[in-house]
Amino acid sequence: MKQALIAIITALFLLGGVDSAGGVERFPPPDFSGGHALPVTSAPAVQPRSNDWLDVAVLTTGLALASWLSLKRRSRRGVVVLSLVALVYFGFWRRGCVCAIGSIQNVALGVADAGYAVPLAVIAFFTLPLVVALIWGRSFCAGVCPHGAIQDLVLVKPLTVPSWLDEILGLLPWIYLALAVLLAATGSLFVICQFDPFVGIFRLAGPRSMIITGAGLLVLAMFIGRPYCRYLCPYGVLLGLAARCAKWRPTVTPDTCTQCRLCENSCPFGALNLPVPPSPVTQTLARGRQRVVMLALLVPLAAMLFGWLGGMVGLAVVPVHPAGKLAALVLMQERSELAAPLPDELTAFRLHGADRQSVATMAAALESRSVILGRGLGAIFGLVLALKLVRLVFPSGSLDYTTDSARCVSCARCFATCPYELMRRGVAVPGPAKGGNDAAI
Numbered sequence: 001m002k003q004a005l006i007a008i009i010t011a012l013f014l015l016g017g018v019d020s021a022g023g024v025e026r027f028p029p030p031d032f033s034g035g036h037a038l039p040v041t042s043a044p045a046v047q048p049r050s051n052d053w054l055d056v057a058v059l060t061t062g063l064a065l066a067s068w069l070s071l072k073r074r075s076r077r078g079v080v081v082l083s084l085v086a087l088v089y090f091g092f093w094r095r096g097c098v099c100a101i102g103s104i105q106n107v108a109l110g111v112a113d114a115g116y117a118v119p120l121a122v123i124a125f126f127t128l129p130l131v132v133a134l135i136w137g138r139s140f141c142a143g144v145c146p147h148g149a150i151q152d153l154v155l156v157k158p159l160t161v162p163s164w165l166d167e168i169l170g171l172l173p174w175i176y177l178a179l180a181v182l183l184a185a186t187g188s189l190f191v192i193c194q195f196d197p198f199v200g201i202f203r204l205a206g207p208r209s210m211i212i213t214g215a216g217l218l219v220l221a222m223f224i225g226r227p228y229c230r231y232l233c234p235y236g237v238l239l240g241l242a243a244r245c246a247k248w249r250p251t252v253t254p255d256t257c258t259q260c261r262l263c264e265n266s267c268p269f270g271a272l273n274l275p276v277p278p279s280p281v282t283q284t285l286a287r288g289r290q291r292v293v294m295l296a297l298l299v300p301l302a303a304m305l306f307g308w309l310g311g312m313v314g315l316a317v318v319p320v321h322p323a324g325k326l327a328a329l330v331l332m333q334e335r336s337e338l339a340a341p342l343p344d345e346l347t348a349f350r351l352h353g354a355d356r357q358s359v360a361t362m363a364a365a366l367e368s369r370s371v372i373l374g375r376g377l378g379a380i381f382g383l384v385l386a387l388k389l390v391r392l393v394f395p396s397g398s399l400d401y402t403t404d405s406a407r408c409v410s411c412a413r414c415f416a417t418c419p420y421e422l423m424r425r426g427v428a429v430p431g432p433a434k435g436g437n438d439a440a441i
Contacts, residue, residue, distance in 0.1 A: 052121035055090075055098055059125060059144065062086055063132045066139040070410035071248055074421065079412045082143035083152060091146030096199040100125045100140065101147065101235040102192050104177070105184035112185035112369075129235075133242035137249040140239060141229065142410035147198050148229050151221040152411065158268030159223050166270050167388060169231040174384050177234035178377040182314060186370050188321040197228060225268030229409065240406035249405045252414045253421060257400035264401070266414040271407035275399050291394045298389065302382035310378015314370035318363070321370075327363035330356060 062082065069078040090096070103126035110118035129140035141148045161169075176192075183189040193199075197214040200206030220227045229236050243249065252263050252272070259275060266272070318324035322345070329346045332338050338346070349359070403414070415421050 051094075052098060052119070055094060056121055056124045056128075058089060059100075059128060062144040063128060063139050066143040066410065067132060067136040070139060070142050070250055070412050071136055074412060074415045074425075076412040076416055079143045079410070080153075083149035086144050087146045087149040087153070090144075091150065091198070091202045096146065096196065096202040098122060098125050099193075099196075100129050100145065101233060102190070102196070104234055104238075105180060105190045105192055108181045108184040109187060112373075113187060116187075130238060130242045133239045134245050135247060137243045137246045137405060138236075138239050138409050141236070142412070145229075146202065147233065148226055148409065150198060150201070151218065151226045151228060154218055154221050155225055155268060156222045158225050160265070161224065161270060163270070164392075166230075167392060171385065171388070172231050173234055173237045174381055176232060177237050178310070178381055179313070179317075180234055182370065182373050182377055183317060183320065185373055186317070186321055186366060188317060188324075192234065225270075226409070230269060230407075243405045243408070246405055250403050250408055250410050250412070250414075252401050252403060253418050256420070258420070259400065260419065262419065263414045263417040266417045267403075267408075268413070269407060269409060269411070271404045271409070272414065273398060273402045273404055275401060276395065291390060294390055294393065295386070298386045299383060302386040303379040304382070306382030306385070307375045307379035310374040310376070310381070311371045312374070313378070314372070314374020315367060317374075318367050318370050321366055323359065323362045324366055327359050330359060 062085075065082055066079065069075050069082060090099075098121055103122045106118045106122045107126050109116050129144070132139050143149065180192050183191050195210065197210060197217050199214075200211040201214045201218075217228050263272065264274065319328050326345050326349060329338070329343055330349065333342070333346060342350075
């Protein structure tokens with residue numbers, strides 16, 4: 001028995017030695033003395049998006065051409081051709097991106113969040129049309145913006161929108177702008193891009209609801225001049241403010257208005273101011289004093305009221321942000337207000353053992369920032385509303401037909417109706433006279 005046990009132990013020892021020898025031969029140890037160099041790993045260099053800079057070059061060229069065609073050449077045909085080119089390039093070819101309208105959100109988030117870097121091309125799309133508007137008016141709207149072009153080209157029989165309704169609907173872009181800035185600055189949502197009515201048409205794809213909305217706006221644009229631009233576009237608000245300071249802007253006549261009234265119905269966008277008969281000096285002074293009193297009382301009241309309302313809106317949009325939504329879900333679960341199955345965000349929060357206090361702190365900071373932004377934007381909206389009311393009650397006018405620089409999109413339609421403009425261009429003017437009040441075309 002003893003001899004058998006010794007034999008078994010000896011055999012196991014010999015087998016182990018064979019396996020060890022085989023292991024050495026099959027898997028030799030690594031040799032670090034042969035001068036082997038370890039590869040150096042690095043992140044790949046960021047490749048420049050050349051298409052973005054091509055877009056900026058096309059935008060710059062288009063702005064220069066639109067300004068020249070509308071102010072120097074005063075050519076409606078040229079503006080139409082440029083609009084077609086912009087629609088094909090920025091709309092269908094570039095599929096509506098980069099977009100000057102949507103760039104509002106990137107800039108708002110970049111200003112509010114130092115950790116967000118706004119692409120240079122986006123900054124260019126945001127600033128270039130505004131700079132041009134400060135000098136030459138809304139040339140971007142004239143023939144560069146694909147959103148304006150697609151509406152302008154389908155206009156068949158424009159109808160006149162009553163001035164009071166036009167003023168009321170003109171407040172909607174201000175509300176949209178304030179809401180878009182609030183949501184973007186808090187990092188909650190890029191609402192302009194998500195609900196763009198024409199991108200689905202440009203891309204021939206997208207949510208069915210937005211494609212139907214875009215098609216509906218185009219049907220409306222056949223009878224109402226540029227409904228999206230006038231009553232929804234948030235970037236048009238900024239362009240209108242800049243255009244009020246423009247040194248050179250479109251005018252109905254090249255020099256003197258003879259009040260022949262031929263241009264009276266030529267503008268489908270409500271941007272033509274009709275002559276206002278002069279008032280007696282005493283009446284003018286009295287209305288001026290009333291206007292000052294109304295401004296002094298209405299502006300602070302409107303700013304405070306809408307500032308408070310804006311703070312409430314800022315508080316209401318907190319759940320749109322992921323942190324705000326998660327904090328709300330955590331609170332609802334603690335109150336036993338959630339039924340199974342639990343939302344994915346809450347499940348992930350519980351599985352990873354995240355700190356409830358950190359989520360609450362993040363949500364509180366988000367709430368504070370949203371309320372402050374909402375109050376500021378609401379106060380600005382209240383100021384705008386007060387000024388609009390004062391303008392309605394005390395309209396300022398001219399003795400001639402003039403263009404409203406904030407509303408005029410430099411479409412060059414009114415030029416073709418002015419007999420003095422036709423004479424300047426060498427076009428024959430029919431009628432018994434080629435000047436004066438009886439001029440006709």
